[in-house]
Amino acid sequence: MIIDLHIHTNRYSMCSILDPTNMLKRAQKLKLDGIVIMEHNHIWGKEEIEELKREVGGHGLIVLRGQEIRGYRRDGSAEGDFLAFGFYETIDKELSSTEIIHIVHDNGGIIIAAHPYRDILGIGDHIYDLDIDGIEVLNPNHRPSDIENAERARKIMDIAGTGGSDAHNLLPIGYYLTSFERDIEREEDLIKEIREKRCSPIRYEDIKEYAFS
Numbered sequence: 001m002i003i004d005l006h007i008h009t010n011r012y013s014m015c016s017i018l019d020p021t022n023m024l025k026r027a028q029k030l031k032l033d034g035i036v037i038m039e040h041n042h043i044w045g046k047e048e049i050e051e052l053k054r055e056v057g058g059h060g061l062i063v064l065r066g067q068e069i070r071g072y073r074r075d076g077s078a079e080g081d082f083l084a085f086g087f088y089e090t091i092d093k094e095l096s097s098t099e100i101i102h103i104v105h106d107n108g109g110i111i112i113a114a115h116p117y118r119d120i121l122g123i124g125d126h127i128y129d130l131d132i133d134g135i136e137v138l139n140p141n142h143r144p145s146d147i148e149n150a151e152r153a154r155k156i157m158d159i160a161g162t163g164g165s166d167a168h169n170l171l172p173i174g175y176y177l178t179s180f181e182r183d184i185e186r187e188e189d190l191i192k193e194i195r196e197k198r199c200s201p202i203r204y205e206d207i208k209e210y211a212f213s
Contacts, residue, residue, distance in 0.1 A: 001180045003034040004173060006164025012039040016168040024056040030174040034062030043067045043088050064187050068114060071097030080123025081114040086191045101131055110191050112162055115139040117146035127153050134194050138163030138176035138201040160194045163201030174204045
């Protein structure tokens with residue numbers, strides 16, 4: 001299965017201009033198997049997702065939910081961003097990356113370092129000190145050297161690698177993706193497959209011919 005794990009919409013992410021209905025239509029046009037709506041410090045309700053799918057007619061598309069959470073240093077500066085899956089609470093105060101990871105894990109979720117080598121908003125080599133479940137290797141904010149660093153860290157830490165478009169508008173959707181070896185139907189499936197490392201980051205250009213064959 002091919003899923004874009006990292007998409008922001010304008011419903012709950014102020015930095016995004018992406019309309020949710022257009023997001024679903026774009027994902028369907030690209031023939032993706034699924035997407036994850038990944039808002040900043042907010043998670044969609046199940047009913048909202050079902051309503052969106054009914055509105056667009058996106059019943060063949062797997063639509064899951066997560067949230068992007070930012071870790072902070074003691075001085076209040078950004079430490080790094082993380083993608084949380086299976087965690088349905090809102091963190092409304094500035095916590096360190098370690099504190100966020102503990103909270104997500106204690107609630108049964110998993111956490112992936114988002115664009116870890118991105119300037120300012122990436123955790124950088126501090127990634128090696130954290131108990132994370134995966135690393136977003138492919139992200140549009142990663143330069144080739146950043147991708148190499150992220151993949152090196154993934155191998156050394158022996159954890160899952162993912163890819164996501166980090167889309168805030170229509171065009172980037174699907175540019176980077178995650179390929180799963182087994183079918184994903186719900187967030188529990190996604191969490192299990194990432195924990196078991198049965199996934200890999202891919203570029204849409206590498207599967208485009210297959211998608212439209």
